[in-house]
Amino acid sequence: MDDFEAGQSMPGIEVAERIPAGHKLALRVIPQGEPIRKYNQIIGFASQSIPAGTHVHSHNTEMRPFERDYAFGVDKKEDDPVATPAPLQAICVRMAGWAPVTTSPCCLR
Secondary structure, three states, X not given: OOOEOOOOEEOOEEOOXXXXXXXXXXXXXXXXXXXXXXXXXXXXEEOOOEOOOOEEOXXXXXXXXXXXXXXXXXXXXXXXXXXXXXXXOEEEEEOOEEEEEOOOHHHHO
């Protein structure tokens, strides 16, 4: 993973300053006092307003007590099953080459 450099962009966001690899980037404005979330879990609070596209780190975050909910999987959405599942497709690799198969003899040996 590489650093993000100021001026780089990705869908919906432009990077405003250098962000070291592995660090967090604000995807939207985070007002002062608002919780900072990663994977929808609170990891801290904004100690100042954090503009979109900027580095989120110890210089603009703080910890404070908050109500914790240890429920797991409450945000899970039900799958939308396919009426007729596609047949299993596999690629059988052998010394002579490959063959797309479902029940190829080369895969059954």
